[in-house]
Amino acid sequence: MLSIQRFMALASLAFALLLTSRAAEAGYAHYIYDASSGKVLASENAETLNHPASLTKMMTLYITFEALKARKIRWDDEIVMTPNAASKIPFKLGVKAGQTITVREAVYGMAIRSANDAAAAMGDHLGGSEERFGAIMTAKARQLGMRSTVFRNASGLPDEAQVTTARDMAVLAIALIRDYPKEYQIFSQRSFTFRGRTIKGHNNLMYRYPGMDGIKTGFVNASGYNLASAVTVNGRRLIGVVLGGKTARQRDNRMAELLDQTVPGGGGLPGVAVASRAQKRSAEGAVALATEMPIPSERREITVGVPAKAAATVTPYASTPVSPLAEIASANTQAGGADLWRIQISAAGSRSSASAVLEKAMPLLTDFGQLAPSVEGSYSGRQEVFRARLVGFAGREEATRACSVLKARSIDCFVVR
Incomplete structure (x- = not known):
């Protein structure tokens, strides 16, 4: 049985590699879909390839929920933080390699933080290695009707x-809401407690847009700022996706503007009129409207806009764990986002040292x-150097103020673009 699973995973990976002959164009795109009526309300570059960044975790969570439903794993099961996993750059839970986290902690960490x-x-x-899991994710994408998506890792960190x-x-957002309405409600939480620490989320538009209850933000240099949102307005369920925003704020405002313009019966509210109506919600009392979508008795390929290709068949996860591969070759950021200001706070001799400086600096800059x-x-000569940077400042002045905050805490930095 395992040999069949391996064959299917490898076949899926080969198919994924074939698809990537078209390079990501990494431009701006949006897509607004009315799940209640099945109509596309707004679309621009909706079929253009881009990098998903942390929207990738939506699929990682989908497959996790699938494994939970199949009782292959349980919420309180402990999973090992592998060296591969522990080496990832922030955002992270910060658990050391060899230690464990529960499935519940992993799910909340992915969905909220x-x-x-x-x-x-x-x-x-679930996959035995992150590479193999990427092949499983890609095959699941085909089953759901995601025609163009290729996954190579579980987190969304850079991979061309x-x-x-x-x-x-x-399509993926709809699938999560439709197939796992109870679990989907986790996306609406503002924070969660992890081993005595309160860990806050950063889906800032969800906290202020009435009726919005999820779902995920994302950023890597190569993609720009991404956002998938779900909102119920006037009894209608809308799904919105914006890819390639220049800043987090610009991305959020663009999503709000698109939703304002396409709200059925909303009167074409201009700009971010709806978004500006602050809505206070606690982590426990966050709006959860996922169950308003009809839930079919069995899963099916989701057709959005135009018919999708036939679904593939694949085993959703490995039945027995195998040794994880070493860390994927590189998580270096790629070209892109040239108009964003950033600060550099370290040039270290190892990736782990650079990540440690980031983990120390980020809690000091929550106001930004x-x-x-x-x-x-x-490389500097024969020596590889790892530069720790924070990206996403709107201008030089804001980046300079952030550096001043860090310098006051004895963390040196300088502004770059």
């Missing part, structure tokens, strides 16, 4: 071959909105 180490650990656990489209991400950590490797 977008923890890269939790996602990689789950991929290693990991690509998706705005339409495909909408959603910043993306980045570890970029380059």
Whole structure:
């Protein structure tokens, strides 16, 4: 049986590699879909390839929920934080290699904090290795009707071959809401407690847009700022995806603008009129409207906009764990996002040292909105140097103020673009 699973995973991976002959164009795209009526309300570059960034974790969570439903794993099961997983850059839970986290901790870490180490650990656990798990994710994407998506890792960290489209991400959001309505409600939480620490999320638009209850943010340099959102307005369920935003704030405002313009009976509210109506919600009392979508008795390929290709068949996870592969070749950020200001806070001799400096600096800069950590490797002569940077400042002045905050805490930094 295992040999069949391996064959299917390898076949899926080969198919994924074939698809990646088209490089991601990494431009702006959006897609707004009315799940109640089945109509596409707004679309721009919806089939253009881009990198999913942390929207990838939506699929990692889908397969995790599938394994939970099949009783292959349980919420309180412990999974090992592999060296591969522990080496990921922030955001992360920060558990050391060899230690364990529960499935519940991993799920909350992925859905709320977008923890890269939790996602990689789950991929290693369910797939036997993150590479193999990527093949399983890609095959599941085909089953759901995601025609163009290729996954190579569980977290969304940079990989040139990991690509998706705005339409495909909408399909995935619908699948999560439809197939796992109870588990989907986790996306609406503002924070969770992890071993005595309160860990906050950063889906800032969800906290202020009435009726929005999920789902995921994402960023890598190669993609720009991504967002998948679900909202119920006037009794209608809308799914929105924006890819390639220039900043987190610009991305959020663009999503709000699109939703305002397409709200049925909303009167074409201009700009971010709806989004500006602050809505206070506690972590426990967050709106959870996922169950308003009809839930079919069996899973099926989701057709959005135009018919999708026939679904593939694949075993959703490995029946027995195998030794995880070493860390994927590189998590270096790729070209892109040239108009974003960033700060550099370290040039270290190892990736782990650079990540440690980021983990120390990030809690000091919570007032600067959603910043993306980045570890970029380059060579100085024969020596590889890893630069720890924080990306996402709107301008030089904001980046300079952030540096001043860090310098006051004895963390040196300088502004780069």
